[in-house]
Amino acid sequence: MLKIFINPGHDMDLDPGACANDLREVDIVLAIGQEVKNIMEGIGYPCQLIQSDNLNGETAGKPNVCGTANASGADVFVSIHCNSAANTSAKGTETLIYNIGGKAELLAKCIQAQIVNSLGTVDRGVKTRPDLCVLRETIMPAVLVETAFISCEEDAYKLQLRQRAFATAIARGITDYEKLL
Template sequence: MAIRIFIDQGHNPSGHNAGAEGNGLREQDVTYNVGIYLASLLNDDVRFQARVSRPTPETVLGIDNATSLQERVNMANSWPADYFISIHCNSNTNPEINGTEVYVYRANTQSYWLAQHILNGIVERVGTRDNGVRINPSLFVLRRTTMPAALVELAYLSNWADAQKLREDQWEFAWGIYQGLLSYFGFQPLS
């Protein structure tokens, strides 16, 4: 049976729960595209079945921040997904800060090992700096999902070099996450 992966493209296209901006990019646009590419890679692989939280660029979830996050969790829990991956872009007031990090609810869990594989996949494929797997039990989508969950911060919109990757290498970010999933499950790439 196919492994069900729920892909949450962080943030809404406009209004409430819109994402960060930097270097001419909007987080919600990058996360939308990377999520669609990842879903396509997974759905082309018979071992997986993928769904996304935002099937169109205009999809708005919820009526405020809280309901937007709740709706994403509900979609994954009610499917039910086997794994939950939330895609985000980072930002910092210091433009020198760069790299990829992945957040999980707690250490030494399936989520944590999954996050490590995803992080390795992105860093290897895209060449971002490895900022490690980080524990953050306060993140709603990690706290309220009923399956192993990871929140991926692809790179920093606020860093010029990272922003170029986020603009030009969206397919590569998706491929890195896909490679991470294959590695986590011990799968070989389809020939």
Template sequence: MKVFINPGHMPGVDPGAVNPVSGLRECDVALAVGKLIEYYLKNAGCEVLRLQSDNLNGESPTYPNVCQTANDWGADVFVSLHCNAFNGYARGIETLVFNFGGQAERLAACVHKQLVDTEQSIDSQIPDRGLKQRQNLSVLRNTDMPAILVEMGFIDNDYDVILLENKQDAIAKAIARGVTDYANL
């Protein structure tokens, strides 16, 4: 299986959400977790291409186009990695798809289950915010293969940020397991 990993946002261009206390940036968490997922999936026999770029759908010729790169490579699945932020109090894990009812939802369900089980085994209070449909996101709308966007936790929440800072390996293993679960359906 060919897996395209897209760590969200890009250092120097758009760091994404930032923890107001520690300064932890979404782009850095996404890249660290993405590299680990790549390692685990390659060890599981998958072909993996990882690209962190702020150019989601051809907006800027300066950076590689994430959607077009995944489409041209012929990826079987697309996984975009992100951290949520809202008001400092919201927390939890959610996984986004373009539409319910297709292969993307099946991929999302596999990844989401592994991620929720893993994070809740570390912090039983972290909420499962479920699968959500989001048709306005470029990486879900402009990719030819089943695509998901994983919100690993709220980077602006004092509890979730502990997981995002200190449990990146466990998060990466969970996401990789979810992808291989999907591959074995």
């Protein structure tokens, strides 16, 4: 079984992430991440979860996300976020990877398909983001899931009321990926 490293984005104390529609990204993604962990552990997958703004050793006193993930022996890294835009009609799900090709792209496609099909979000696709530390500095296949737009009222409703559905879709995406290896 795959060993899963889950990284709900941002930090409770220092960086709430995107805030809109009376929601904070940090709270939403922690709830989804904890539920992914519960689901995966419930079916036998070992998991580790860290939420911290210290992505690569830049914030003293906080867990180092990339360093801890790299030392954990994890087979996959899944960072969970909410998207936001000034245009409040922007909506949907996208999954980010370091580059095209390889296992990270396969994992991203599996998770993306499960979220879009399960929750009916707009499919914004799999996109490359080599500038993101958690994708660049991790040694295992890594994805950053932008679950939905917290700034869009329709998506915010899903983020608030369908967290278990997001978590279940992410978990199914991970198991779909494992079947393809």
